[in-house]
Amino acid sequence: KQEVTQIPAALSVPEGENLVLNCSFTDSAIYNLQWFRQDPGKGLTSLLLIQSSQREQTSGRLNASLDKSSGRSTLYIAASQPGDSATYLCAAKNNAGNMLTFGGGTRLMVKP
């Protein structure tokens, strides 16, 4: 059974800092991995999707990488802003089936 872990559970950084959020998974037979953002009281917003054949995806100040052999994905946020404050979740989809397994999320606070 796939297990997805995100450490740390919470992170506080000053504005302008570059930061890395971590996501680890136990089963390397993944089909794709997605990163999401969730604001309080809201649904999840898809940020990036990395297919198993890809190593990374970029969107604006966000860059997500995938290393299946080590069971890790990272989300890099450049020049963080207070508006980046939210909970970030990763989710792995395995080759078998259509279910995504979500990590518990990292709650990010960017202080002005």
Added chain:
Amino acid sequence: DAGITQSPRHKVTETGTPVTLRCHQTENHRYMYWYRQDPGHGLRLIHYSYGVKDTDKGEVSDGYSVSRSKTEDFLLTLESATSSQTSVYFCAISGSSGDNEKLFFGSGTQLSVL
């Protein structure tokens, strides 16, 4: 934003009553999902659909049933609500390939079972 709406947004009900939550999409996506989100448990899949009248169970399907009679609508029914089903329920949709495989979520339904 993807065209996905959930109704109702909030619901308070009593133990033992039936409850139906509705998810409606305008994206013509093949896959539709129901998740629940609880503190300490994260997001967990209840049921999903891979086409009209085609559904399958997720990891926490006990006490829930679903139906999809049209591409655009996916209903989640709690046959006899229990307090343990108090949660935030999210519907999500996705397509079949490439970037369409991204999951798009609705705004959620806050359900309280008293």
